[in-house]
Amino acid sequence: MDDISTSTLFIALGVLILLSAYFSSSETGMMSINRYRLKHLQNEGNRSAQRVQKLLDRPDRLIGLILIGNNLVNIAAASLATIICIRLFGDYWGPFAATLGLTLILLIFAEVTPKTLAALYPEKIAFPSSVILLPLLTILYPFVAFINGITNGILALLKINPVNGSDDSLSREELRTVVYEAGSLIPQKHQDMLVSILDLENVTAEDIMVPRAEIVAIDINDDWRKIQKQLTQAQHTRVLLYRDSIDDSVGFVHARDALRLLSKDQFTKASLLRAVREIYFTPESTPLHTLMYKFQAEKERIALVVDEYGDIMGLVTLEDILEEIIGDFTTSIVPDHSKEAHLQQDGSVLVDGSANIRDLNKEMGWNLPIEGPKTLNGLLLEYLEEIPEHKVSVRLAGYPLEIVDITENMIKTVRVMPEYYRPSEDSLND
Incomplete structure (x- = not known):
């Protein structure tokens, strides 16, 4: 070493610091890279992504390789820094100056700066680094395997498998x-x-079903002319037929089938009953994803919802499930155009008592409780524990509500005060 000039030692020390920065940034870049984006790029055939994924398949080997390289260059840098400082400051102050100076330099230029850069731009660091690290792993594999054998043995004592230690699910x-x-x-x-x-x-079938009282159905025992009028004025393509009570449902008749009978002059009660389609029943607790699979398997689009006693509670369609995913098909979900929530000039909202709470929460951005009653009327009655005889104001789940109209033992209209709904000027002018 005495024959090597101090300037040469400085150059060598600078190269070692750069190598230390490379290993530090590579470690952070490899560990910080987005695994899902990496898999996406790998599936698209990106070679850099494939190299990085190959290294990350065995993180124990990758970390072992990087730390071996990092420690080697850091130790070598410490030795050179000590020699340089002894030459510059003497035997007494030299080691102290080398320790303090090199620690500061390594922290700034070989640790904090490169690792921060790698954390911010992991792909830009990891992809180029893989070009060097992959062949380097092959060259140093015996040494890396030896180190990993020891460390994996220690991990095995802790019942940790380094290969399957990470779960990307x-x-x-x-x-x-x-x-x-x-x-x-x-x-x-x-x-x-x-x-x-x-x-x-x-979400269950009970949450999105059309309540029993709102099901559009036709009593097949009614006068034939009344039945014809109901069929011609029906707003749905499938209409439920029943005898005297909806609990004695016959089946669904499709408007297309009725038109076909009418075109053939065969439109009678008997022919209409022969055209009905079998009813598909589903429990009220059926989750929507399960119900959707059942609709697909059975090639059904509509079902009657029944409770644990077999009583009909409501009706659910495939369209109801799709609307739960993508929103209302046929009506605007803008709050002031809602069928059940009407924006007032003072900023309050008049809400129909029969409105579904989940729908209100989605349309209005509210957070009314959905565990329990499904309608606003049911929620208020449960909260009050009685049917109010006159207008009542309550604060429910933090929302100031005023019961405006009560008819036939039901809360028909509720006013939600503007404290929780402040419309924009545009919505007021619509």
């Missing part, structure tokens, strides 16, 4: 976070659709 909640964190990469409407799909198993 995402839970439903984690996937929901990923969707929302996508930001502008995925439009807001698409984000809502994806999250709605994730939530299908938390």
